[in-house]
Amino acid sequence: MRTRHITLATGLAALALTSACSQGSATKSTSENGVTTVRYMTFSSAPDHTKDLDTIVAAFEKQNPTIKIQVQAVPYADYATTLQTSIAGGTAPDTFELDQQSLVTYASSGALLDLTDPAAKEPAYNASAYAPANLEAAQYKGKQYALPESFSTVVLIYNKDLFTRAGVPVPTADWTWKDEQAAALKLTDRAKGVWGDYQPISFNEFTKALDQAGGSFFSTDGARATFDSPQGVAAARWLIDKNNKTMPDAAKSASTPDFDTNLFKAGKLAMWHNGNWQFSALKDVPFGWDVAVEPGDTHKASAVFQNSVAVSKATAHSGAAFKWLNYLTASDTTAKTRVDSSWELPPLSDTDKVAGYLTAGKPANRQAVFDSLKNQAAAPVIAKQQQMQDIINNALTNAAAGRTDVAKALSQAATQVTALLK
Known part of the structure; x- marks a missing residue:
């Protein structure tokens, strides 16, 4: 059984993360020939949904030809250690997944970028696209440090x-x-x-x-x-x-x-x-x-588990990174791909975009997934x-x-x- 709620950092790890961030460590993303590469680390796509993530990446890159997404899918059991080590060592991916507990740890340590500025500069961003409770769950001390990605x-x-x-x-x-x-x-x-x-x-x-x-x-x-x-x-x-x-x-x-x-x-x-x-x-x-x-x-x-996606505070490409996360979390392509493949569901305010989940195949009583939200x-x-x-x-x-x-x-x-x- 894949145990949810990864705890990505203990107090000692959080101290290491703070130290790494304070030193201004840069991520290993690149920008060549007018094309910016944004690294994305994920646990939820492996092992059953790597092709589904590929579909979303391909659609994003077609729409944004000057941005290339480099995916690093890490097995669930190894994700915490891999992400923690990369941030502390100054090789953090530009963007990465977090669960709600880990969001608090990483935001408080100073490892995450406050998304207020890149959100204001991204024309495609619309905060109302997300269910309000899920958007709030991706905040820390009133600031948006992540975008809600999925719930299960x-x-x-x-x-x-x-x-x-x-x-x-x-x-x-x-x-x-x-x-x-x-x-x-x-x-x-x-x-x-x-x-x-x-x-x-x-x-x-x-x-x-x-x-x-x-x-x-x-x-x-x-x-x-x-x-x-x-x-x-x-x-x-x-x-x-x-x-x-x-x-x-x-x-x-x-x-x-x-x-x-x-x-x-x-x-x-x-x-x-x-x-x-x-x-x-x-x-x-x-x-x-x-x-x-x-x-x-x-x-x-x-x-009820909520995943979010964040931008490393050390990224050199905050605009491209945010554009990718906005597409990953709120695009019609993402919603359709998640529903069609029975992946974790997108936390969108427009419930019509996930209605197809109820008739997407086994099990018959998919309504139980939504009924479970009534008493969290x-x-x-x-x-x-x-x-x-x-x-x-x-x-x-x-x-x-x-x-x-x-x-x-x-x-x-x-x-x-x-x-x-x-």
């Missing part, structure tokens, strides 16, 4: 054939945790290597489950961590109990690349918590499948993001392994996270 949601993907053979009703939008767990128990057949459910025990899944249980990660004033509440304990136990009863071994799945993807494709997994970015990879599986909005406990809450789980973001995630993951790992009681593990973690806020 996590849904419950399920194998219809396994449900039919087991005589179990398929998931609906009204399902709760209890419904999911009851179905997963009936669908699990260890002797045949068939598993009822797959949802990792991780920071991202815990924070979402916490929201579904009606809890909050931080206090109202943001001064302390509150995820060790009864709701937090319920969320952690929900994930741990699933792992013990209806999921394959967590250690094995975590150490095997694409374990969950391959398990689902092999017809050995009944339910799978994953995102709409998986749709294109599943279009040819030899069994029926569909999706539903993820079940909740006392509340519905779905993970709030992702906690702080300056010391990686330390916070490590604390939560360690606490969950210890609790899952039985080394520490769940309530005690979360209490200790909450104390540690609160200390990071000071």
Whole structure:
């Protein structure tokens, strides 16, 4: 499973980035014979959408013959390190992708160009082309440091054939945790290597489950961590109990690349918590499948991920770089390419441009992707993001392994996270 919300820099890395930017390091873009080359680093196109990105690049270059786009597609697992190293070493690409958490880290470190000036100079730029909430999500302290590129949601993907053979009703939008767990128990057949459910025990899944249980990660004033509440304990136990009863071994799945993807494709997994970015990879599986909005406990809450694209503060070609990003995020070519290929969706204000997504092929219930937007789980973001995630993951790992009681593990973690806020 491709784990979303990359954290691209720890506090130490952010310090290195600030140092690199303050030294005025230049990117390695070029301008020769009247043609400017703009480098673009991406993670979301690899491995399933490299041809789709090529389509967008070709259309842009045809429209802008004096600009050439040089794409560097980096595997998701390596993206954070590659980008961080390039910025710190003064070889940053002119433009690159970020998720919302990473945007905060990079903008606060001084690595990103404030887009106010290039936006004002670009005739094709129209801020109203983007959905207001998505445009705001690409801002930092009121300034536009990126353009919203895409959004995706996590849904419950399920194998219809396994449900039919087991005589179990398929998931609906009204399902709760209890419904999911009851179905997963009936669908699990260890002797045949068939598993009822797959949802990792991780920071991202815990924070979402916490929201579904009606809890909050931080206090109202943001001064302390509150995820060790009864709701937090319920969320952690929900994930741990699933792992013990209806999921394959967590250690094995975590150490095997694409374990969950391959398990689902092999017809050995009944339910799978994953995102709409998986749709294109599943279009040819030899069994029926569909999706539903993820079940909740006392509340519905779905993970919604937003990617944005930014310009390096060190670029020598800010105008050309911004022109490329504006086309990449808001052009009709991009919208059509994303919809037709079931890529992550463009966050545009004109919903007619993404309407074709609903009838673009499997799964049948693509409406669940949009329904998931109605109740978005709030992702906690702080300056010391990686330390916070490590604390939560360690606490969950210890609790899952039985080394520490769940309530005690979360209490200790909450104390540690609160200390990071000071």
